Amino acid sequence: MDLVIREVIRENVRISPLTTFRIGGLAKYFFEAQNKKELKKVINWAQKQNIPYFILGGGSNILVSDKGFDGLLIKVPAKDIKVKKGRGALRIVKAEAGVLLSKLIAFSVKRGLSGLEYFIGIPGTVGGAIYGNAGWPRNQKSIGDVMVGATLLMPNGQITKKRADWFKFVYRSSKLKNFGSKKIIILSAEFQLRAGDKNEILQTQEEILSVRKRGIPKGYSCGCVFKNIEIKKNHSSFFRFADQLPLAFIKRGSISAGWLIDQCGLRGYKIGGAQISKQHANFIINVDKAKACDVQSLIEIVQRQVKKKFDINLSLEIEYLL
Ligand SMILES: Cc1cc2nc3c(=O)[nH]c(=O)nc-3n(C[C@H](O)[C@H](O)[C@H](O)COP(=O)(O)OP(=O)(O)OC[C@H]3O[C@@H](n4cnc5c(N)ncnc54)[C@H](O)[C@@H]3O)c2cc1C
Known part of the structure; x- marks a missing residue:
């Protein structure tokens, strides 16, 4: 392992605490990317060494083997969230894929922006939510309804932007699920939200949370x-x-x-x-x-x-x- 890679990669890391199931053995390698450049470099290293890799979001939708993962487990950057002005009452909120969905929702609601409040209570990250088109079945809303585009790191190392229609969102699925070991990594995503009445948004959230509290074990x-x-x-x-x-x-x-x-x-x-x-x-x-x-x-x-x-x-x- 070259010196720079050795500095950022940890070995034999327990996966179970990184999942909501609290199940799973050790990851041979574990890497928490701070930025795109570092991520690209480590992916390139893993590909050259023929080391399988897997992107871990909040670990809230996966079952990990008791034997662990004989490869590289990666957490993507999770810092940035920003808001841009759109047309009229529309606003574009952009978040890095590793950001917790709950944090993105809180950010938007605080600014009176409506569209993401329906997903309150869903654990995990922005990237995980897009990958599986997470949603709240009671009102048939899914994250793909509000995502307008995302920046992806392709397996060949290229960074590219794709619009929402590219993802072919359907119930609890997106095109990303078809790529298997040829992983496409979501780096960040943009959501189109609408400036609304903050109290109404908060009330919607409260209603959903109270249903979730009663229904979710x-x-x-x-x-x-x-x-x-x-x-x-x-x-x-x-x-x-x-x-x-x-x-x-x-x-x-x-x-x-x-x-x-x-x-x-x-x-x-x-x-x-x-x-x-x-x-x-x-x-x-x-x-x-x-x-x-x-x-x-x-x-x-x-x-x-x-x-x-x-x-x-x-x-x-x-x-x-x-
Ligand atoms: C108590 C509880 C309640 C839940 N309620 C709901 C609900 O109401 N609705 C719902 O839809 N789901 C629900 N879930 C399931 C889960 O929270 C969602 O599916 C969530 O969106 C998964 O996100 P994650 O970040 O945890 O993904 P992970 O479990 O970490 O990963 C899931 C998949 O996404 C991929 N992935 C993650 N990040 C990226 C990325 N940046 N680029 C490419 N691929 C990526 C992973 O490789 C993996 O294949 C619930 C789970 C729990 C534990």
């Missing part, structure tokens, strides 16, 4: 494990049990994965230290020093049971780093 988790099912895409299986579905699902056009899991009698089911939440069956909670393999076993059981009962394939909202 406490404890170490990585949020919803499975994606909800869009009704349009599953007509044949859906009609077989349409009469059992709560009306709310039909109205909003999607079936809650938690409801399907619950119907299989799996609420509270436990393997090792991991348990399907008694409060919300789409959450798996690390109740007692759970291993990644405990969580994986639960995931497999859920997928098998839901397939058997409803003929529906539940797909993962979380990502494995195994």
Whole structure:
């Protein structure tokens, strides 16, 4: 390892405290980038050495192997947030990808800017939210609705700007998910917000937070494990049990994965230290020093049971780093 790289990279770093699940072994290498230049240099080094790398945001949507990651775990720069004037009441807020989403929301709300308040309470970073098009299902809003563009570091080392349509945002996904090991790194993103009534924005936030407080289980988790099912895409299986579905699902056009899991009698089911939440069956909670393999076993059981009962394939909202 050359001297400059050695100075910025740490070795054998515990990953579990960097995740909301508190699961995972050691990262062989760990690097917290302070700026783009440093990041480019380290990526270039990893590529030359054939070392796999993975971008870690807030670690709130990943399940990391008990064996850890035999590669380079990277945190991207997380300092800058600024606001630019747009047309009329519109404002553009730009944030580095490593900035916590909560910090970006607080920054915007403080200035009376509306558009991001719907995402209050979602853990993680700006980069992680864009990668998975995070959102609040109750009002069908997703981060891709307000992001207007982002600056990316491409695998060939080029820095390029892309507009929102390039990302092909859909429910809990973006084009970035298709690139696998050829990682595209989000460096920063711009959001189009609207100057509004600060009290109204704060009230919206309060309402969402109070719903979240009642609905989201406490404890170490990585949020919803499975994606909800869009009704349009599953007509044949859906009609077989349409009469059992709560009306709310039909109205909003999607079936809650938690409801399907619950119907299989799996609420509270436990393997090792991991348990399907008694409060919300789409959450798996690390109740007692759970291993990644405990969580994986639960995931497999859920997928098998839901397939058997409803003929529906539940797909993962979380990502494995195994
Ligand atoms: C209690 C709880 C509640 C939650 N509620 C919600 C909710 O209401 N709605 C929702 O959508 N999600 C929710 N989540 C899931 C999670 O918080 C979101 O998916 C979040 O956006 C993930 O961001 P992160 O920074 O933690 O990403 P990570 O988990 O660190 O990473 C997720 C993926 O994003 C990639 N990534 C991260 N940063 C970058 C970058 N800069 N460039 C390229 N790729 C990057 C990673 O490589 C990884 O593939 C919840 C999670 C928890 C624990």
